Each structure stands twice: as C-alpha cells, then as structure tokens.
Amino acid sequence: MTVNVGVIGAGMIGTDHMRRLDRVVSGARVAAVTDIDPARAAEAAAGVGARALATDAEVVAAPEVDAVLVASWGPAHAASVLAAVAAGKPVLCEKPLATTAEDCRRIMEAERAHGSRLVQVGFMRRYDTGYRAMKALIDEGAIGAPLMAHCAHRNPTVPEAYHSEMATKDTAIHEIDTLRWLLGEELATAQIIRPRRTSKRFAHLVDPQLLLFETESGARIDLEVFVNCQYGYDIRCEVVGEDGAVRLPEPREAVLHAAGRSGSSVPQDWKRRFGAAFDAEVQAWADAVAAGRIEGPSAWDGYAAAMVGDAAVRSLETGEVVPTKVEERPDFYA
Numbered sequence: 001m002t003v004n005v006g007v008i009g010a011g012m013i014g015t016d017h018m019r020r021l022d023r024v025v026s027g028a029r030v031a032a033v034t035d036i037d038p039a040r041a042a043e044a045a046a047g048v049g050a051r052a053l054a055t056d057a058e059v060v061a062a063p064e065v066d067a068v069l070v071a072s073w074g075p076a077h078a079a080s081v082l083a084a085v086a087a088g089k090p091v092l093c094e095k096p097l098a099t100t101a102e103d104c105r106r107i108m109e110a111e112r113a114h115g116s117r118l119v120q121v122g123f124m125r126r127y128d129t130g131y132r133a134m135k136a137l138i139d140e141g142a143i144g145a146p147l148m149a150h151c152a153h154r155n156p157t158v159p160e161a162y163h164s165e166m167a168t169k170d171t172a173i174h175e176i177d178t179l180r181w182l183l184g185e186e187l188a189t190a191q192i193i194r195p196r197r198t199s200k201r202f203a204h205l206v207d208p209q210l211l212l213f214e215t216e217s218g219a220r221i222d223l224e225v226f227v228n229c230q231y232g233y234d235i236r237c238e239v240v241g242e243d244g245a246v247r248l249p250e251p252r253e254a255v256l257h258a259a260g261r262s263g264s265s266v267p268q269d270w271k272r273r274f275g276a277a278f279d280a281e282v283q284a285w286a287d288a289v290a291a292g293r294i295e296g297p298s299a300w301d302g303y304a305a306a307m308v309g310d311a312a313v314r315s316l317e318t319g320e321v322v323p324t325k326v327e328e329r330p331d332f333y334a
C-alpha cells in the first residue's frame with residue numbers, strides 16, 4: 001500500500017519532509033499540500049507532483065489523503081491536528097504538538113474519543129542512532145541509576161520573530177522529551193536562570209538561558225539553551241549514573257589536517273545534524289500507517305512536554321522553581 005500524505009505547511013521543514021517522502025521514504029508519497037502562502041504551496045506541490053489546496057481543512061478532507069503531516073508554525077498545530085483526528089486520519093505533527101498544554105489535552109481527549117491512537121509527535125531525536133545507543137546503555141544498567149544529566153542546545157542564530165519563550169517551547173522541548181524518554185520518568189520541576197545576555201541577539205530576546213529540571217526520583221538536569229552561539233548547531237547530552245556516564249556521540253564529520261591545524265566542521269542546522277533521524281522517523285511512521293497502527297512519540301508525550309514547557313516559561317520572569325504537575329499517564333497511552 002502507498003500512503004498518500006497531505007502536508008500542511010510548506011516552509012523549511014515542510015519542504016524537507018516533502019523531499020523525504022518523495023525521494024527517501026518507501027511506501028509513501030505526497031498527495032496534497034497547503035500553506036497560508038498559496039504561492040509557496042503551489043511551488044512545493046509542483047515539485048512533488050501533488051495537488052495544492054487552499055486550507056488545512058481541505059487537505060484533511062481530501063479523499064485521496066490517507067494521512068496528514070503537520071509542519072506549520074507551532075501555534076497553528078492544534079487546529080490542524082484536531083481536524084485530522086476528527087476525520088479519523090493518522091497525523092504526524094512536527095514538534096511542539098501545541099504551544100500550550102491545554103491544547104495538547106484537547107487533542108488527547110479527541111483521540112481518546114476516537115478510540116485508538118492517531119497522533120505521532122515529531123520528536124525525531126528518539127530515532128537518532130546516538131540517542132538510541134545512550135538509551136540502550138541506560139536501560140541495560142551500564143551506568144547504574146542515573147543521577148544527573150548535562151545538556152546543551154545551541155543554534156548559530158535565530159530570526160527576529162523568535163522570542164524568549166521559544167527557547168523553551170520550540171528549542172528545549174526537544175531535550176524535555178528526550179530526557180523523559182532516556183530516563184523513563186517525568187520531570188517534576190522546572191526553573192530558568194538567566195546568564196548575562198549575549199550582545200549578538202535581538203534586543204527583546206533572553207539568550208542564553210539555563211534550564212534546570214528535577215525528575216520525579218530526584219535526578220537533576222541542567223540544559224543550556226543558546227540560540228545565537230554563532231558557530232554552529234551543537235547538541236550535547238551526557239547522563240551520569242551511580243556506576244558510569246554515557247555521552248551523546250559527536251556527529252561523524254571528516255577530520256581535516258591543513259595549514260598547521262587539525263579539526264572537523266560543526267553542522268550548521270538540524271537538517272545536517274539529524275537528517276538520518278528524520279528519515280528513520282518518517283519511514284517508521286509511513287510503515288506504521290500502512291500497517292494500520294500508530295507508534296512513536298504520542299499525544300501524551302506532546303502533552304507531558306508541554307506541561308514542563310509551561311512550568312519553565314513561568315520561571316522565566318521570576319527564576320523560581322515551578323512544579324510541572326504532570327499527572328499519571330493514562331492507560332490509553334501505556
């Protein structure tokens with residue numbers, strides 16, 4: 001079976017996913033595309049032999065569309081995901097599932113009313129071979145009980161529209177999900193500390209930020225988010241346990257020796273750093289849709305991450321430690 005995918009949002013990652021569905025993933029194709037910028041939708045659709053449609057509702061309702069991929073801006077995600085769930089169509093939604101926990105809760109309620117899972121959230125780091133190797137070692141007990149994690153998430157620069165809350169809700173949301181998954185428990189508190197700001201930022205932006213979390217069992221996580229670090233897209237993660245420590249491998253880049261120096265280049269964006277993880281994620285989703293089941297990060301994962309995100313954002317102004325209030329995972333998402 002070929003899964004006919006309707007894509008909502010033809011921006012940077014939307015077009016990258018369309019290329020992936022068209023040329024990399026087997027058993028799937030792009031059938032329809034929409035964007036609030038119709039010219040962008042038309043150009044993207046023409047590139048992959050798909051139909052350009054005017055709205056997300058039209059994409060969801062199109063009879064040829066079996067499944068939906070949402071790649072619009074975060075605040076627009078919830079409406080498109082709810083439309084797909086109402087139509088009973090599987091949906092892969094780029095992170096974040098929604099920009100508030102309340103919207104994620106509405107999505108979970110709609111999905112539970114439908115009776116089976118339809119939603120997968122694009123937390124693609126769970127498909128990265130480096131993170132997967134870390135998880136396998138932690139799960140087999142190689143480092144003993146985890147006590148601490150030290151992480152960094154650096155981007156070279158961000159556009160002016162990027163604001164201080166996005167450091168949590170758009171950027172750190174990756175680590176929030178990954179740490180919940182790696183450690184197998186929820187994050188119970190969140191706090192944000194502000195170092196001196198870099199001068200190389202737009203005036204409105206708090207950058208860098210230091211995010212601190214405590215898990216339910218008392219492990220501590222520190223995460224540096226620095227989205228104007230200038231030099232590259234640099235993702236770091238180390239988990240320290242009672243018997244050892246495990247660190248995310250650096251991406252494999254050739255080592256150049258020249259002009260009296262030796263070194264390798266740093267990826268400049270998520271496309272290069274996590275390209276293989278995106279390929280694996282979208283292939284796994286297409287395979288699961290074709291087999292009539294949905295796996296991978298769920299609406300619950302999107303919700304739990306959003307709860308932590310909401311708590312962290314509350315700390316942004318005050319620096320207080322804020323409880324995340326993530327409740328027990330419902331059996332539906334076991």
Ligand SMILES: NC(=O)C1=CN([C@@H]2O[C@H](COP(=O)(O)OP(=O)(O)OC[C@H]3O[C@@H](n4cnc5c(N)ncnc54)[C@H](O)[C@@H]3O)[C@@H](O)[C@H]2O)C=CC1
Nearest residue numbers: 009010011012013014035036071072073074076094095270
């Ligand atoms: N997993 C990852 O590492 C990454 C995830 N993302 C996520 O992907 C999403 C999109 O990000 P980018 O592609 O970088 O943004 P972008 O700004 O390049 O593209 C977003 C597109 O969505 C369109 N759009 C906005 N609202 C819409 C609506 N209601 N209906 C249809 N189209 C709409 C815009 O016109 C734009 O073309 C975001 O949620 C972002 O967090 C983005 C980059 C990397």
Ligand SMILES: O=C1[C@@H](O)[C@H](O)[C@@H](O)[C@H](O)[C@H]1O
Nearest residue numbers: 153154155170171174227270
């Ligand atoms: O998901 C992503 C972007 O949306 C986000 O804005 C960046 O900060 C992240 O590094 C990238 O992976």
